[in-house]
Amino acid sequence: MxxxxxxxxxxxxxxxxxxxxxxxxxxxxxxxxxxxxxxxxxxxxxxxxxxxxxxxxxxxxxxxxxxxxxxxxxxxxxxxxxxxxxxxxxxxxxxxxxxxxxxxxxxxxxxxxxxxxxxxxxxxxxxxxxxxxxxxxxxxxxxxxxxxxxxxxxxxxxxxxxxxxxxxxxxxxxxxxxxxxxxxxxxxxxxxxxxxxxxxxxxxxxxxVDFEGAPRRSGPPESLDRWVFGGGLIERKGVMRLVEAFCRFAGSRPASTLDLYGSGPLEADARERLTQAGVASRVTFHGNVAHSEFLRALPHYDVLVAPSTKETFHLVVPEAVAAGLPVVATRSGGPEEALAGVADRVSRFIEVNEDPDELVQAVLELESDLPDLDLESGRAELDSRYxxxxxxxxxxxxxxxxxxxxxxxxxxxxxGTAPAASDLPRDAPTGSSLSAGRGEVVLLSASGWRGYAIRAEGEAAQAAGVPVSVVTGDGGVPHLVPMAAVVEPAAFMASLEGEQKRQAVRDPVTRSSSTTSAVRGRSGRRFNVLPRLRSARNKSRVQSETGPAAPMTAPILDAGSSAAEPSVHILTHISGSAWAAALLQSRPGSKVVTELDRPSLGLPPVDAP
Incomplete structure (x- = not known):
């Protein structure tokens, strides 16, 4: 150890x-x-x-x-x-x-x-x-x-x-x-x-590369029917060459499959070509998954195919060897250097070009040479390096x-765990924390820009049992968080008027003005939101009249307060910054963040292995 x-x-x-x-x-x-x-x-x-x-x-x-x-x-x-x-x-x-x-x-x-x-x-x-x-x-x-x-x-x-x-x-x-x-x-x-x-x-x-901890095959493959690819679905990764090669390989190999881990702009083109070739049912697009999930999946395949046009190292190549897989890769810079001295034992190389037949031929040659490979010794040598x-x-x-x-x-x-508050220095951050099942998350989403973040933050809150509302005037936003209540901007701004009656806050998104302060639930039913928001407003007023606002380490809500009151506001794009600025001016103790702290909600941190 x-x-x-x-x-x-x-x-x-x-x-x-x-x-x-x-x-x-x-x-x-x-x-x-x-x-x-x-x-x-x-x-x-x-x-x-x-x-x-x-x-x-x-x-x-x-x-x-x-x-x-x-x-x-x-x-x-x-x-x-x-x-x-x-x-x-x-x-x-x-x-x-x-x-x-x-x-x-x-x-x-x-x-x-x-x-x-x-x-x-x-x-x-x-x-x-x-x-x-x-x-x-x-x-x-x-x-x-x-x-x-x-x-x-x-x-x-x-x-x-x-x-x-x-x-x-x-x-x-x-x-x-x-x-x-x-x-x-x-x-x-x-x-x-x-x-x-x-x-x-x-x-x-x-x-x-974690060779010791990497999940691995119980033995070398006997055939190379199950292909795997890991990387962005972009031109530099040689995705369309890979897809075309698999279409040709699959024509005479009914048991063959292809699994792609990653996402990118070429996914639609790849799906179209696979459908034309009649092999789409044998190809799985997994999208972006956690790195640990990809590593756990690798031993279930027979060969890694890596047809990039340029790489500085190409981490997935030695990771595949760590999992017990042979590799077919291009001479794109990083892979041939990474496998120097062990290439004949674990891989076959092809040139950087657009020729799918060369890739297919390399897989077939590697398959015929399986008895002569020495994946174990190659793996041990790479472990000593990486x-x-x-x-x-x-x-x-x-x-x-x-x-x-x-x-x-x-x-x-x-x-293997996120840092505990007791272990942190006295200036440790606490601004994005929220207890599971407590309070409410309010997404300040004036537009659909960074929609991926809107979806991710809403899903995290809902997974932790925290109610979610989204303030938006953009009709495309609510479908990103389908279980959330939708707060119209006029209702949100009206809730602040008691504290800042004379402040004119421009709406950051050009839209048709609304004179009704309402929230739309999932069914589209409208109901009055002002009592709920005014409750939070009144609480902020009491804080400002009796002393400074509560520090960020304390939740906005008391233990006995209604979970319907907002406790954390998440700014998802700069187009909603005027709303956040008005909120902070009206209620200085409000929590405004750009991302939820997952561990405080009982969820794993985003960089968990």
């Missing part, structure tokens, strides 16, 4: 990608790195710069003043913070404008991090993911004495370094970094070619941890 080597300090992880309630596979590789960091440090803070699409520049500017006001207040109350599997997650909303390039998006992430996550500066070790995004966030937000480690694994790096502004920003990151780690030698070569003066800073540290023990040892040295891991045993990642 590997010792848990930890320094008495906090690790801050800066990243543009991390698992969310609506996309649990997004940034799962960052979550894997974070799990290793939790072995080595006393506390972990993840700062996720989550992009919020704002639309046109005119739209963003229209809502900017209210958005900034609300975000600042939410940040002061740590309302962007939720409990994660390995520590606290500060989900920083990063508003972007349509048409922005990568440097503009990166600078927006930096600005949002500095403004809304200043506690990042308390961390003596900062680990940024993707140099020009998370690396830049860390470089500009960290304390001057903090050690910055940056991991580069972006397939878009070349495009960024082709621009003068991109090179300028990346040079800034390299200057600030103690080390920039690349997941493969090919990525390191790409960086060093542009920045030879930083060659000593740039090293190779591969992505970690196993948790090996990568944790490298990471310990980079972080400068108090102790250094000494074995390649794999060990156990610290903590």
């Amino acid at each position: 590997m010792p848990e080597a930890r320094a008495a300090a906090q690790l801050a992880v800066c990243t543009p990608w991390y698992p969310t309630a609506y996309n649990r596979v997004g940034g799962n590789f960052v979550a894997d790195w974070t799990a290793l960091g939790a072995r080595l440090m006393e506390r972990v803070l993840v700062v996720h710069a989550e992009e919020w699409p704002g639309g046109t520049e005119a739209n963003v500017q229209k809502w900017a003043a209210d958005t900034d006001k609300v975000f600042n207040m939410v940040a002061q109350r740590r309302g962007f913070d939720v409990a994660g599997q390995w520590g606290w997650i500060t989900r920083v909303p990063t508003v972007i404008t349509s048409g922005w390039d990568v440097p503009q998006r990166a600078l927006a992430a930096v600005e949002a991090t500095v403004k809304y996550a200043p506690h990042l500066a308390d961390s003596p070790v900062v680990h940024g993911h993707v140099g020009y995004l998370g690396g830049l966030m860390g470089a500009r937000a960290k304390n001057a004495d903090a050690r910055l480690i940056v991991t580069e694994h972006s397939t878009g790096l070349g495009d960024l370094l082709a621009t003068p502004r991109g090179r300028e920003l990346y040079d800034e990151v390299l200057t600030a970094a103690h080390r920039l780690t690349c997941v493969s030698a090919s990525v390191r070569d790409q960086v060093v070619e542009v920045f030879p003066h930083h060659a000593q800073t740039v090293v190779v540290v591969p992505n970690p 196993g948790l023990g090996a990568i944790t040892q490298m990471l310990s040295s980079l972080y400068g941890s108090a102790e250094t891991a000494s074995s390649n045993d794999g060990g156990e990642v610290r903590s």
Whole structure:
């Protein structure tokens, strides 16, 4: 068992990608790195710069003043913070404008991090993911004495370094970094070619793979009928080549199946082609699933097919070997480096092109060579390179941890539960917490933008037995949370008029005005909402007359109060920021957040394995 080597300090992880309630596979590789960091440090803070699409520049500017006001207040109350599997997650909303390039998006992430996550500066070790995004966030937000480690694994790096502004920003990151780690030698070569003066800073540290804990087949496959694919359904992943290859393979193999894990814009085209070929019934689209669910599923298949056109590492390839599967992959950069020295024992490679017949032929050749493969020895060798023990040892040295891991045993990642309030520092975030079955969640959803977040937050509240209402004037929003009561904006604003009679608050969405204060239930029946909302208003008035508003650690509702009264308001898009601003001005003690804290509701954290 590997010792848990930890320094008495906090690790801050800066990243543009991390698992969310609506996309649990997004940034799962960052979550894997974070799990290793939790072995080595006393506390972990993840700062996720989550992009919020704002639309046109005119739209963003229209809502900017209210958005900034609300975000600042939410940040002061740590309302962007939720409990994660390995520590606290500060989900920083990063508003972007349509048409922005990568440097503009990166600078927006930096600005949002500095403004809304200043506690990042308390961390003596900062680990940024993707140099020009998370690396830049860390470089500009960290304390001057903090050690910055940056991991580069972006397939878009070349495009960024082709621009003068991109090179300028990346040079800034390299200057600030103690080390920039690349997941493969090919990525390191790409960086060093542009920045030879930083060659000593740039090293190779591969992505970690949990070989010890990975579910695996009981034995090698006897045929390769059951294909599996893991990744986005996008052009770079070679999805249509895969689909066409399976259509041809399936024509003479009635037992063959194909399972695709991931989502993307090519799903409709893929389904259409499979239907044309008459094999759609043998193909399953699983969509985005938790990383652990995908790993549990892998041993049920015979072969992983990975026809990408470009990869920096391609984590799913060694993960498949860990599960006992042979692999057919393209020479797309990462896979051939990842399997160097063991390729003949576990895989067959094909060229990057659009030829489906070459892929089919590779599967057939691999099938005929199954008796000659040596999946076990290949797996053991990859474990020595990419196993948790090996990568944790490298990471310990980079972080400068108090102790250094000494074995390649794999060990156990610290903590299978979200952080308990009693274990947190005194400034621990509490702004997004809500007890299961208590209070009410009110979604401030002026528009259907970020509809995925509307759906995810509504489902979480309902799963925990908490009533949900949605304030909206957009007719497309209610179907996203079908069990929620719908509060018309006029009713919501009328409930605030008692506290702010003279304040004119513009409706953030252009719509037909309504003079009726009402809520529509699932049946469409209208009923009066004002007594319920005025009850909350009167409570806020009592608080303001008898002393300061209750701190964020205390629920808005008393133990004996009606669960129908709102207790947490969730702003789902900047188009509803005027409502949130009016609410906070009228009732300073109100909880306004952008995401529910799942563990406080008895639900698993979004980054749970």
